[in-house]
Amino acid sequence: MKEVGVGIIGATGAVGQRYISMLSRHPYFRIRKLMGGKSAGKRYSDSTSWIIEGDIPEEVADERIAEAKPESAKECELIFSAVPSEVAKEIEPKFASSGFFVVSEASAHRMHDDVPLMIPEVNSEHLALLKIQREKRRWKGGLVTTPNCTTTGLAMVLKPLHDVFQISKVVATTMQAVSGAGYQGVPSMAIIENVIPFIKGEEEKVVRETKKILGKMNYDSILQEDIKISVSCNRVSTLDGHLETVYLETKDSISVEGAKNALRSFSGLPQRDKFPTAPKRPIIVREEADRPQPRLDRLSGTVPGMSVVVGRVRKEEGNALQLTLLAHNTIRGAAGNAILTAELIAETGYLE
Numbered sequence: 001m002k003e004v005g006v007g008i009i010g011a012t013g014a015v016g017q018r019y020i021s022m023l024s025r026h027p028y029f030r031i032r033k034l035m036g037g038k039s040a041g042k043r044y045s046d047s048t049s050w051i052i053e054g055d056i057p058e059e060v061a062d063e064r065i066a067e068a069k070p071e072s073a074k075e076c077e078l079i080f081s082a083v084p085s086e087v088a089k090e091i092e093p094k095f096a097s098s099g100f101f102v103v104s105e106a107s108a109h110r111m112h113d114d115v116p117l118m119i120p121e122v123n124s125e126h127l128a129l130l131k132i133q134r135e136k137r138r139w140k141g142g143l144v145t146t147p148n149c150t151t152t153g154l155a156m157v158l159k160p161l162h163d164v165f166q167i168s169k170v171v172a173t174t175m176q177a178v179s180g181a182g183y184q185g186v187p188s189m190a191i192i193e194n195v196i197p198f199i200k201g202e203e204e205k206v207v208r209e210t211k212k213i214l215g216k217m218n219y220d221s222i223l224q225e226d227i228k229i230s231v232s233c234n235r236v237s238t239l240d241g242h243l244e245t246v247y248l249e250t251k252d253s254i255s256v257e258g259a260k261n262a263l264r265s266f267s268g269l270p271q272r273d274k275f276p277t278a279p280k281r282p283i284i285v286r287e288e289a290d291r292p293q294p295r296l297d298r299l300s301g302t303v304p305g306m307s308v309v310v311g312r313v314r315k316e317e318g319n320a321l322q323l324t325l326l327a328h329n330t331i332r333g334a335a336g337n338a339i340l341t342a343e344l345i346a347e348t349g350y351l352e
């Protein structure tokens with residue numbers, strides 16, 4: 001694969017920092033431009049409260065952050081965008097119409113009919129929407145989105161179970177880390193020694209995004225999957241890693257061993273074609289009664305943070321099961337999943 005110049009919009013934020021950390025070790029994506037809002041014009045190391053283990057990678061520490069506009073990104077082909085939704089709504093189409101491929105973390109465009117919402121192991125075929133989008137909008141580039149950090153772990157675990165047992169109903173309760181709300185997100189006085197049983201807009205996003213991701217391509221849009229989904233979202237005082245307890249009912253008979261086998265053997269195009277950011281096993285199943293735990297398990301797997309960890313798989317009355325899952329919200333739930341999506345875009349020839 002040839003080198004691909006990439007730009008990051010929102011480079012100073014919780015997700016932007018993950019991009020920098022992961023892309024500084026990438027075999028063919030090369031960071032060529034950092035862009036931002038308030039930080040534009042400043043040196044990266046002067047304007048960033050670095051919250052990731054280790055130091056700011058040397059190649060970006062002295063970089064000057066540019067204004068987030070297409071003219072700033074001349075040396076880039078691909079743009080990773082990690083900005084608030086209202087900002088994404090305005091600026092991402094400008095980049096896509098100017099010829100850039102944009103991979104967005106924001107919710108602004110996720111549910112548009114012609115915009116793919118990607119988890120590469122789950123719905124790589126949805127990337128075909130990109131062709132339709134470019135024709136319809138007459139864009140030289142394109143816009144691809146990645147899901148909310150809570151949706152990603154849930155949809156990854158539902159996919160193999162749905163393929164084998166046909167899920168009819170899901171009830172999930174989340175315990176979401178503070179980094180999911182961004183660097184300025186939750187005041188420490190509000191969250192220390194506390195649980196906040198409400199995250200604005202989150203439950204609705206998880207429901208509609210999961211149905212789109214699990215849906216089937218229908219010519220020029222996605223037919224949303226017909227599963228009843230109900231979610232309760234809670235903010236808890238962990239730093240990284242969203243834990244979710246999930247109750248599910250299936251149309252076909254389901255057993256604990258059958259479910260574990262489906263989860264363990266799940267893989268997709270990124271594993272088959274050995275994408276650099278693809279973990280060997282997208283889902284890791286643990287047998288201990290008290291796992292997964294955010295602090296112990298969030299960096300599991302061959303690409304740390306890219307595997308979803310499942311435990312406590314147990315049978316319920318009828319065709320029903322309960323389990324607990326853990327997904328690293330800024331890696332699999334954000335930057336890591338977006339980098340894997342960009343690898344899918346690159347490997348399927350869109351950047352040639």
Ligand SMILES: NC(=O)c1ccc[n+]([C@@H]2O[C@H](COP(=O)([O-])OP(=O)(O)OC[C@H]3O[C@@H](n4cnc5c(N)ncnc54)[C@H](OP(=O)(O)O)[C@@H]3O)[C@@H](O)[C@H]2O)c1
Pocket residue numbers: 009010011012013014015016035036037038039040068082083084085087105106107147148149179180181182183184185329330333334
């Ligand atoms: N945190 C997660 O786990 C997670 C997971 C999935 C998706 N997301 C989504 O990813 C996006 C970023 O989240 P985050 O957690 O990284 O938030 P954050 O820590 O608050 O960072 C926001 C970033 O947006 C930039 N920004 C704000 N206004 C801008 C503007 N007008 N032009 C250009 N850049 C601007 C900021 O740069 P300046 O400092 O230069 O203003 C900052 O780098 C959000 O849409 C969020 O919903 C987050």
